[in-house]
Amino acid sequence: MQITLNNRLEELEGDRLTVSELLKVRNFTFKMLIIKINGKVIEKSDYDSAEIKEGDDVQVIHLISGG
């Protein structure tokens, strides 16, 4: 399936992925993240159930210390 990940078109295996699976596949290892699917913030407790489908707009924001 094709999704938009952080404003870039990306091709992923399969036609559905949970947020947890996406994080694993893409090696997102940061502990503190904010994830939005089509503009909606996904609660951490829903990472195992929230699904990403063809055409979704996914934003993964790493929270990094410094300022």
Add this chain to the structure above:
Amino acid sequence: MTNDQIKKLLSTKTVGIAGCGGLGSNCAVALARVGIGKLVISDFDSVSESNLNRQYFFRDQIGQKKTVALQETIQRIRPETRVVLHAVKLDPSNIPAIFGSCDVLVEAFDLADQKEMLIETMLKVFPDKPLVVGLGMAGWGKSDLIHYRKSDNLYICGDEVSEISDELPPLAPRVGMVANMQANVVVEILLTMARG
């Protein structure tokens, strides 16, 4: 818009700044210089010597509350900018009241968990209010990695990878780049809003 129209418009705007460290102090000064009417600044900390490598404070301000020191500096630059101080630790219970009246909010915290708390709170309480965050500015060089991206009302400035550590300290040039980039995004949001 002419320069006079731009100045007139910005003088009617209120910008919130959550944190007065490296990002917040530099961003606030840039926003005061362009003539923002009101700045709502918040920080519970005091100025220390180690802050002077990147934060917009002076040696003779060591020991002062950061909010008070920053207000003093802004008044010296542009007394017409009204500065509202909140020397408190921000949390989900006080953020809505402190920043509710702001046209745009700048996230200028140091620690990742605080950034997360602010972003989550704002997305929940004020999903339509523009929030300009600074993510990733430790170290030096790598100027080409610093970028800007937008996700709905969340505006992200920084390289999104460089986390502070003992080998990668936050330093004035790169922190200043991101702080000024945040100020630049704020001005763009306010002027774009005006155009409708």
